Amino acid sequence: MYLACWLDLATREVIGYAMADHHRAEPVVDALKVAHGRSGLEAGCILHSDRGSAYTSTEFGAEIRPLGLRQSTGRTGSCDDNAVAESLWAVLKEAIGTRVWPDRAITHAKVFLHRDLL
Template sequence: MKELYRLIHAEKANYSIVLLCRVLHVARSSYYAWREGEAARRARQAADNALAHEITVLHIASRKTYGVPRIPAELRRLGRRVNRKRIARVMRERDIRSVTRRKHRSLTRQDARAKPAPDLIGRDFHAERPGTKLVGDITYLPTAEGWLYLACRLDLATREVVGYAMADHHRAELVVDALDMAHGRTRPEPDCVVHSDRGSEYTSAQ
């Protein structure tokens, strides 16, 4: 029946709904009920997509360590009160899960000679203005030709990816390319904080 309802909805600009329902043997009340339900479903889907984007930003900013219940707690801290079961469903549907370090190999290799930088974010993944806080990490993706490495930069104010780079390695130039793109696509303020882990790629002289 859904296909018939969609056909009526698509053709209602060309033919009257009364005629379409009569030809397709569909009750008008059933079509109107479906149309109202479809609008509600689209609104829920749009809201879920927006929530998934917020979750993804927090997930990446936490270096993929946040899951349920850490994500709901962080959203509450930012003033967003969302049902925990809904968050769990959205994360499950989009396969957003916390990383278990014992089961996944970590890309972080610290350079013992590099001087550690202070943590200027302090777990506060919120920014009022674009170009003030950028966060990023490197992840790896299996392909038929081997591992592909992805470095990205997120602006915490806009919750958008402002820079990224992909390569078959995760040397320092990978994160430099992502940062260069971010610099070209946004306008970092003079006191902009660029947050990452302490892997050698980020602490390198390059």
């Protein structure tokens, strides 16, 4: 299972998230749709991510352009450029561990039990 999140850097709040059983653009786009609907991202807003294929995909680019959002990506090999997101992942992993659960429903329940992090 893969969890995609968008954070508001001003508040450090998770404003959009989605989970999927694959690491393609779809959960990143779904999380962005939640973030846009929930927080009303304004045109010109900068979306920062790492250089992962989901964030540099055609599908993701096609989603942000009509919304007037700007894309920023960190430097290759530099976790410091994405430190806030890396911190969220560290806290979540500390809370739930890094393990394999038997199915999607249990995985979803374990992650979202810690909704206060999300």
